[in-house]
Amino acid sequence: MSRDLSRRTKLVLYGVLLVLAIPFVFPTWWMVTSSLKPVADIFAFPPQLLPTNPRFDAYQRVFELQPFGQQYLNSLYIALVVTVGTMAVSALAGYAFARIRFRGQNVLFLVVLAGLLIPSEVTIVPLFQMFFKLGLVNTHWPLILVPIFGAPSVLATFIMRQFFISLPGELEEAARVDGLGRFATFWRIALPLSRPALGAVAIFTFLHSWNLYLEPIVFLSSPEKFTLPQALTQFVDAYGGPMWDVQMAAASMTALPVLVVFVIAQKQFVEGLAHTGLKG
Amino acid sequence: MTQTDTRVGSAAAGPAPGPARPFWTSRRRDQLTGFVFIAPQLLGSAVFVILPLILVLWYSLHEWNVLAGTFDFVGTDNYTALADDPNLGAVLRATGLFSVGLVVLNLGLALLLAVLLNQRLRGTIVFRTLFFSPVVVSLVAWTIVWGFLLQDNGGINGLLDTIGVDGPNWLRGESTAMVSVIVVQVFKNVGLNMVLFLAALQGVPAELYEAAEVDGASRMRQFWRITVPLISPTILLTSIITVVGSLQVFAQIAVLTQGGPGTSTTVLVYYLYQQAFQFHHFGYGATLSILLFVIVLALTVLQWQMRKRWVFHES
Numbered sequence: 024m025s026r027d028l029s030r031r032t033k034l035v036l037y038g039v040l041l042v043l044a045i046p047f048v049f050p051t052w053w054m055v056t057s058s059l060k061p062v063a064d065i066f067a068f069p070p071q072l073l074p075t076n077p078r079f080d081a082y083q084r085v086f087e088l089q090p091f092g093q094q095y096l097n098s099l100y101i102a103l104v105v106t107v108g109t110m111a112v113s114a115l116a117g118y119a120f121a122r123i124r125f126r127g128q129n130v131l132f133l134v135v136l137a138g139l140l141i142p143s144e145v146t147i148v149p150l151f152q153m154f155f156k157l158g159l160v161n162t163h164w165p166l167i168l169v170p171i172f173g174a175p176s177v178l179a180t181f182i183m184r185q186f187f188i189s190l191p192g193e194l195e196e197a198a199r200v201d202g203l204g205r206f207a208t209f210w211r212i213a214l215p216l217s218r219p220a221l222g223a224v225a226i227f228t229f230l231h232s233w234n235l236y237l238e239p240i241v242f243l244s245s246p247e248k249f250t251l252p253q254a255l256t257q258f259v260d261a262y263g264g265p266m267w268d269v270q271m272a273a274a275s276m277t278a279l280p281v282l283v284v285f286v287i288a289q290k291q292f293v294e295g296l297a298h299t300g301l302k303g
Numbered sequence: 304m305t306q307t308d309t310r311v312g313s314a315a316a317g318p319a320p321g322p323a324r325p326f327w328t329s330r331r332r333d334q335l336t337g338f339v340f341i342a343p344q345l346l347g348s349a350v351f352v353i354l355p356l357i358l359v360l361w362y363s364l365h366e367w368n369v370l371a372g373t374f375d376f377v378g379t380d381n382y383t384a385l386a387d388d389p390n391l392g393a394v395l396r397a398t399g400l401f402s403v404g405l406v407v408l409n410l411g412l413a414l415l416l417a418v419l420l421n422q423r424l425r426g427t428i429v430f431r432t433l434f435f436s437p438v439v440v441s442l443v444a445w446t447i448v449w450g451f452l453l454q455d456n457g458g459i460n461g462l463l464d465t466i467g468v469d470g471p472n473w474l475r476g477e478s479t480a481m482v483s484v485i486v487v488q489v490f491k492n493v494g495l496n497m498v499l500f501l502a503a504l505q506g507v508p509a510e511l512y513e514a515a516e517v518d519g520a521s522r523m524r525q526f527w528r529i530t531v532p533l534i535s536p537t538i539l540l541t542s543i544i545t546v547v548g549s550l551q552v553f554a555q556i557a558v559l560t561q562g563g564p565g566t567s568t569t570v571l572v573y574y575l576y577q578q579a580f581q582f583h584h585f586g587y588g589a590t591l592s593i594l595l596f597v598i599v600l601a602l603t604v605l606q607w608q609m610r611k612r613w614v615f616h617e618s
Contacts, residue, residue: 148588
């Protein structure tokens with residue numbers, strides 16, 4: 024498909040790409056600009072693509088109406104713990120399934136893979152009961168433990184296994200000659216080589232945890248325990264109507280930092296996910 | 304983990320002195336190491352995936368009133384109730400419409416974007432970044448912004464007004480609500496499938512197109528006869544990921560429509576949530592979970608079966 028194109032074709036293609044980009048870019052633009060508008064201007068007609076009198080009032084009110092700083096920290100630390108935990112669990116299991124021969128390997132791999140067919144939406148009722156009996160409802164434990172061991176980590180294990188299988192067989196031999204045991208081989212040789220796959224696992228695990236919504240609203244009930252997605256929906260007036268300027272300010276603060284990281288590291292994001300991530 | 308070294312271990316680790324074989328043969332060591340390495344994943348799966356799946360089946364056989372504290376075995380009563388549930392038709396219809404609409408639009412748009420980005424053009428990386436960017440935007444933030452845009456007096460109708468079109472109240476009409484929810488989800492995640500397709504397109508050998516060109520095949524014909532068959536494994540993979548993902552949709556519904564208007568956007572997971580966590584019908588919620596599980600299972604098996612017939616090229 025990659026052939027040289029005439030100038031006219033190129034212009035047409037650029038036009039098509041620009042039009043197609045609108046629904047991907049406009050929402051983020053509208054979110055940020057609306058958060059800077061006074062309420063009266065938010066539904067102004069014709070729509071203001073740039074705020075005429077920008078102000079930061081809404082940002083201040085986000086923190087007055089909710090313990091937003093605490094909620095931000097909650098989301099951040101949960102996502103980080105889940106990411107590191109998933110990387111550890113999936114790298115170990117992926118390495119063993121790929122490089123170590125042991126009895127029951129194939130059957131156990133299938134048992135683990137079955138987790139892919141059992142999303143946490145299916146098991147949310149018993150999970151709630153289990154954590155309720157343990158007294159862990161309205162704590163962050165369910166949001167940490169279930170993703171580290173449930174369906175998302177199964178996908179991570181699968182990705183790590185596919186990666187470790189692709190490493191050359193001389194790896195273990197060379198390590199053995201150097202007198203390394205299994206764990207040292209894994210830790211010092213295989214793991215550093217697996218950076219691209221680990222990176223992909225880290226990115227999608229972080230995003231998955233950062234986006235969780237059903238689990239927080241099922242398990243958490245006090246505002247200082249809330250995570251960001253849950254907090255974003257709480258900015259409503261006395262009649263239950265959304266306070267749009269405040270919601271847009273909170274949404275901007277949630278979305279922009281991750282977007283900035285993405286733009287800086289977009290090559291790792293996109294290629295990590297495309298090549299090591301889901302191709303299998 | 305087990306660092307005993309067989310080369311020097313015959314004397315140290317052997318169970319008996321003399322020429323007897325050492326206990327820690329490399330095979331036994333591998334057996335133990337393998338188990339230790341997979342133990343966290345295996346135990347975690349057992350506790351947080353397999354056990355809850357067994358429990359959900361068990362709960363579905365019980366009438367469970369949380370408020371009264373009763374938990375009575377009722378056999379298949381919940382399943383009979385499910386078959387008689389007047390909402391079931393609407394819920395399955397909404398679930399099916401959402402999944403089909405999402406898969407068709409998502410895969411179609413993803414393939415179109417990938418083909419466009421695969422042309423020899425400068426600056427495609429910028430467009431790739433733009434198309435991919437919603438993937439990293441927090442799901443609820445993205446949904447809230449779209450909810451804001453889709454208000455009757457919101458940004459989309461504002462833009463439509465400027466070109467003289469009177470837009471509908473998107474989230475309050477039965478068909479426009481479903482379309483809105485699907486479209487919001489398509490733009491959120493189409494970038495993922497797009498990059499998977501782009502990687503697949505780049506793997507198609509250029510000679511094939513050159514040969515087709517010589518034979519006088521049109522671009523369209525080349526696309527259907529060369530590109531589509533060669534990237535069919537990726538089409539299958541993305542369709543599986545997208546279908547299974549579409550069955551899990553929840554936040555978008557909860558934020559945008561709360562299942563409404565009426566039951567027009569009440570998909571299965573949202574209905575399950577309402578029954579279990581708003582009406583406290585845990586037994587019935589568990590029954591709906593089983594239904595969801597069976598659907599996910601059936602669709603996945605079906606798609607893997609299709610692979611045998613449909614996928615031309617297996618990489």
